[in-house]
Amino acid sequence: MAAFDSQSERPRTPAALPEELGFGRFFTDRMFVQRYTVQRGWHDGAIVPYGPLAVDPAAQLFHCGQGIFEGMKALRRADGGVNLFRAGDHAVRFNRSAERMAMPPVDFQQHLRTIRELVSLQREWIPARPGASLYVRPVMFAAEQSLEVRASKSYVHYIILSPINAYFGSSFRPVSVFVSEEHFRAVRGGTGEAKTIANYAMSLYATELARANGYDQVLWLDAVERRYVEEAGAMSVAFVYGGKHIRTPALSGSILPSVTRDSILKLAPDLGFPVSEERIDIGELVRDVESGAVSEVFCIGTAAVIAPIGRIGFHGRSYEVNGARTALGARRLYEGLTDIQYGRVSDPYGWALPLDVPARVSAA
Numbered sequence: 530m531a532a533f534d535s536q537s538e539r540p541r542t543p544a545a546l547p548e549e550l551g552f553g554r555f556f557t558d559r560m561f562v563q564r565y566t567v568q569r570g571w572h573d574g575a576i577v578p579y580g581p582l583a584v585d586p587a588a589q590l591f592h593c594g595q596g597i598f599e600g601m602k603a604l605r606r607a608d609g610g611v612n613l614f615r616a617g618d619h620a621v622r623f624n625r626s627a628e629r630m631a632m633p634p635v636d637f638q639q640h641l642r643t644i645r646e647l648v649s650l651q652r653e654w655i656p657a658r659p660g661a662s663l664y665v666r667p668v669m670f671a672a673e674q675s676l677e678v679r680a681s682k683s684y685v686h687y688i689i690l691s692p693i694n695a696y697f698g699s700s701f702r703p704v705s706v707f708v709s710e711e712h713f714r715a716v717r718g719g720t721g722e723a724k725t726i727a728n729y730a731m732s733l734y735a736t737e738l739a740r741a742n743g744y745d746q747v748l749w750l751d752a753v754e755r756r757y758v759e760e761a762g763a764m765s766v767a768f769v770y771g772g773k774h775i776r777t778p779a780l781s782g783s784i785l786p787s788v789t790r791d792s793i794l795k796l797a798p799d800l801g802f803p804v805s806e807e808r809i810d811i812g813e814l815v816r817d818v819e820s821g822a823v824s825e826v827f828c829i830g831t832a833a834v835i836a837p838i839g840r841i842g843f844h845g846r847s848y849e850v851n852g853a854r855t856a857l858g859a860r861r862l863y864e865g866l867t868d869i870q871y872g873r874v875s876d877p878y879g880w881a882l883p884l885d886v887p888a889r890v891s892a893a
């Protein structure tokens with residue numbers, strides 16, 4: 530087999546992958562697909578060669594937007610083994626997202642078994658470079674041929690794998706965020722808590738405006754009072770006060786319950802950083818950034834793990850975050866969490882699931 534696909538010029542073997550993987554640009558050569566109908570439930574699940582899916586142009590995905598996804602990581606341990614990080618939590622969220630979007634749940638155990646099987650089969654594609662990993666992207670979309678505005682009666686669930694580098698490159702280059710006061714990502718009672726493609730569609734226009742203004746991402750406010758900080762780009766966000774105390778927006782009904790955020794909430798206190806979940810007013814926040822009370826700002830999510838924010842644009846002004854260049858807290862948390870992910874330290878939280886350890890036979 531040729532190393533590169535003749536049509537797409539995409540690498541077809543792990544050895545043909547370039548040094549610079551970026552995020553979500555390359556995919557392995559196998560994927561999982563199954564279909565759902567009301568009559569048969571989920572059926573015809575199979576691991577098949579990676580490639581285009583036949584989708585009806587009238588499929589409700591395109592007209593009603595029923596689409597959900599997940600994002601989790603498989604990581605190569607120093608001892609050559611593979612860890613899946615918090616796979617169960619991502620699978621639980623996948624089914625919550627399905628419920629919110631009026632889509633059928635997948636079988637939780639089977640979904641997890643499939644991810645294990647697919648990652649096992651494609652393990653040579655897991656990059657070994659520091660910070661690199663295999664990003665696992667389960668997706669579900671509405672497939673029924675119908676223009677009616679109602680929940681679809683058929684769906685496709687698939688899982689693809691993408692070898693990625695550390696999201697923002699290996700450097701801790703701080704990103705900049707622009708506070709959107711006119712456009713909002715999500716509203717309480719809406720779909721902000723679901724990992725649905727609709728939320729990303731909502732976010733793109735404001736993100737392009739932020740880019741045109743010289744910022745990397747949007748800092749999202751709540752859509753009701755338009756003053757409480759919710760997320761940064763497609764990630765959670767946190768603020769370090771006095772190099773120590775971490776404040777992060779409390780889940781509000783319009784914030785995506787990030788698994789990485791949850792990991793930080795549990796890990797940070799153990800590393801000496803007390804954490805609180807609060808309502809964070811944007812006016813107070815920028816004053817605290819300006820006075821230097823806020824020593825670091827960072828965003829949190831599976832792909833990047835932690836990325837420092839160096840500058841906040843609000844009300845026509847730019848606020849520099851003092852400690853962004855050193856990002857000592859972010860670094861410490863990044864190291865603490867990735868040490869567990871890559872199996873460099875023992876995992877007291879039970880988050881890193883070794884791929885190859887056979888299920889332990891209980892003594893009872």
Ligand SMILES: *Cc1c(COP(=O)(O)O)cnc(C)c1O
Pocket residue numbers: 600724728760762763764765785786787788789790829830831832
């Ligand atoms: C996926 C996502 C996150 C991060 O969630 P993790 O579980 O930590 O990857 C945060 N916000 C939004 C909007 C997301 O889609």
